[in-house]
Amino acid sequence: xxxxxxxxxxxxxxxxxxxxxxxxxxxxxxxxxxxxxxxxxxxxxxxxxxxxxxxxxxxxxxxxxxxxxxxxxxxxxxxxxxxxxxxxxxxxxxxxxxxxxxxxxxxxxxxxxxxxxxxxxxxxxxxxxxxx
Numbered sequence: 001x002x003x004x005x006x007x008x009x010x011x012x013x014x015x016x017x018x019x020x021x022x023x024x025x026x027x028x029x030x031x032x033x034x035x036x037x038x039x040x041x042x043x044x045x046x047x048x049x050x051x052x053x054x055x056x057x058x059x060x061x062x063x064x065x066x067x068x069x070x071x072x073x074x075x076x077x078x079x080x081x082x083x084x085x086x087x088x089x090x091x092x093x094x095x096x097x098x099x100x101x102x103x104x105x106x107x108x109x110x111x112x113x114x115x116x117x118x119x120x121x122x123x124x125x126x127x128x129x130x131x132x
């Protein structure tokens with residue numbers, strides 16, 4: 001699969017995670033699916049960064065891909081805290097703050113992954129050059 005497609009995959013998986021967690025009808029049953037998708041996003045984000053780093057793509061794209069991977073790593077840490085609170089009844093203090101930061105990070109991942117996916121695709125197809 002092309003790198004830009006994998007970057008868009010991150011966008012759609014993160015979007016799906018948000019939708020899943022907003023479906024109270026299914027309750028805690030989808031928490032595990034949400035967590036699994038988070039680990040998939042983590043793996044794809046780091047793989048994409050490694051792939052882009054090996055190319056001649058502009059450094060800005062490499063930095064955005066790296067920041068997406070870092071955000072995905074941070075997101076998993078937050079997710080583990082939330083998972084412990086939901087599944088293990090850990091009674092984490094300031095859970096609302098952790099939840100809010102988890103949501104904001106998810107939106108940042110979507111934004112960053114979409115940005116680098118579009119820019120990388122344009123770079124790869126040489127669409128960024130002005131017509132002569």
